[in-house]
Amino acid sequence: MLDPAPPRRGRSLMIQGTSSDVGKSLLVAGLCRAYARRGLKVAPFKAQNMSNNAAVTVDSDLEDSPDGPAPRGEIGRAQALQARASGLPASIHMNPVLLKPQALVGSQVVLRGRALGNWPARHYHNLKPMLLPAIMDSYRRVASEADLVLVEGAGSGTEVYLRHCDITNMKLAEVADLPVVLLTDNDRGGAIAAVVGSWLLHDETERARIRGYIVNKFRGYFSLYEPGCDVMTEKTGWPLIGVVRWFDTADHLPAEDALALARPARSEGGSLVVAVPQISRMANFDDLDPLSSEPGVDLRWVRPGRPIPADADVVLLPGSKTTRAALDTLVAEGWDIDILAHHRRGGRVVGICAGFQMLGRVVRDPDGIEGPPGETRGLGLLDITTTIGGDKRLIEIDADDSVSGTRVTGYEMHMGRTEGKGLERPWFRLDSRPEGAMSPDGRVMGGYLHGIFGADGFRRHWIAEVGGAASERRYEAEVDAALDALADQLEQDLDLDALLALAT
Incomplete structure (x- = not known):
């Protein structure tokens, strides 16, 4: 009631x-x-x-x-x-x-x-x-x-x-x-x-x-x-x-759904190549907007039917609503082979949320929450296993990261419990709480935090860590500036007084 x-x-x-x-x-x-x-x-x-x-x-x-x-x-x-x-x-x-x-x-x-x-x-x-x-x-x-x-x-x-x-x-x-x-x-x-x-x-x-x-x-x-x-x-x-x-600055604002992936990345031609496989049921892919805004980053969405580019410096696995189905997509497209070859050549691999789960040894879904019950082998790049289930974790994050020495902001939004020795080497340590995992050589990293690249200090640290050159852009300020520019344009294109008078 x-x-x-x-x-x-x-x-x-x-x-x-x-x-x-x-x-x-x-x-x-x-x-x-x-x-x-x-x-x-x-x-x-x-x-x-x-x-x-x-x-x-x-x-x-x-x-x-x-x-x-x-x-x-x-x-x-x-x-x-x-x-x-x-x-x-x-x-x-x-x-x-x-x-x-x-x-x-x-x-x-x-x-x-x-x-x-x-x-x-x-x-x-x-x-x-x-x-x-x-x-x-x-x-x-x-x-x-x-x-x-x-x-x-x-x-x-x-x-x-x-x-x-x-x-x-x-x-x-x-x-x-x-x-x-x-x-x-x-x-x-x-x-x-x-x-x-x-x-x-x-x-x-x-x-x-x-x-x-x-x-x-x-x-x-x-x-x-x-x-x-x-x-x-x-x-x-x-x-x-x-x-x-036509509002030219629309691509400075977070996108609502996958229709926006047809638009080109804003940072094509940057020296740091970040390849992102377009996996099944991608979720919260606006995590990557701050990276695509960096002039020194060439963020490439890899569509089905295309190999992961051999010149990639980083392969980044984004979030997905269905982790096991996303792993099936990696195998069907041959991207799992590309990622493992990329890693053997010395490349870096990053996973966010479901991407983090895919980096582990296995993902289990015993209750069929995301699809038919069962388990799927992961990429095995991190010593972790994930079981889908339990209550969804929904929490905003605003904390100091003692690993990078920067402020990290973002949020967690996931179901599942991740375990394993890989967690003993966390990607973040937020106010002393460990989060995520890294491989012993530091070339594979993953965690559950969405939105982390929107934190300017952390984004600059991460880009430098993987061998790129970051700008001094202030991402969140640019989002607000884009909203102001959109409002300015609507003031010119529409009679806002007349439009308001229609409201009842």
Whole structure:
């Protein structure tokens, strides 16, 4: 039984898309920063997100115990960035339902920061209507503390075959009585068909709820495109609210999902080559954004069908939602052979979270949490073994590392227990607590900490340790500067006063 949520305080406005990847998350982040700079308390909200890029929240749905604080919750990375743009800490209520895709078993369903278990898609669609009360409770909690709530839809709001179980687009707009602005993407082409097609697929009540449309990712001369907007307005009756130009600095902001991996690395041509195999169900790959921002680092994503480059200085194994399936990918692609050959030649190998588990001798999943029960042989580069199970560890880290002599910030987000003699030689020692493992020669290292390369001091130390040259860039400051630049652009491209007036 949910405790009654406090009464709604602020106004709300919903941004729905004509499809996935039209830029909803980035637009909401920019609007959060723009309105926050105007003195409003702005909060983001997305009922359901699907992403393996997640962030730890400051709150939890569990009570602290005499033995210590309760584990924190988790939400999608996009909502955490939007919260940062608003100047607010990330909360489980900003993204009450998070789906984390897993191989073979569908998705892990996270409700208000806590995992409910793994659900195949056909069963999850039956579960969704039962989640709506918790979603509305979270929405009301967010709205009770904000002047303005910017609500992001998911994918397209016109997926008619999903209307019976919709909890994040028009159904949510109806239940919460939200005005809607439609966002379309000009860069991919077909914006006119997308907007007019949305009008055709919505019923009259839904059409009336949409207050207008925004064209996103525009490049070129608007005078040439304006007749197209006239067609959209004539066919739908919806007014054009604005045209948002292509935002060149988007790649300075953490990405939400694997669609972003198609964009080129920012640091191609650097002298330190870091190769990253694109393994199965990658998770929290934005760990590597700070490295790709370094001009002296050439970060190369190795896609399936391609060998790990022989000139790599470092092979870095990222996180994955399914460690054993990721190991299967390494074998299927022949990357396991490439990695072991790289190590024999004197190269370095690094693993983060699931990547750390893969460096060990074996990964066991006796209860079938990530897939069929069983065990899979690891790369054997560290003397550790991992058993998947137990409660998920969710904790933020801000501590001194006595090994590197730097401040380390980040978070842990994993299931599983790692044991073995390799842990006697930790990668970190955070305020005297050992974390991770290193090989005796120091060329193989791994640990559970996400986000460590965002700490400028540690990143510089690590790059120097593996033979590269680090810059004096301040990564987190650059993220905030990018959010400010995005807000500046939206101030120019949109009438923010008129947009705010649409909120109710």
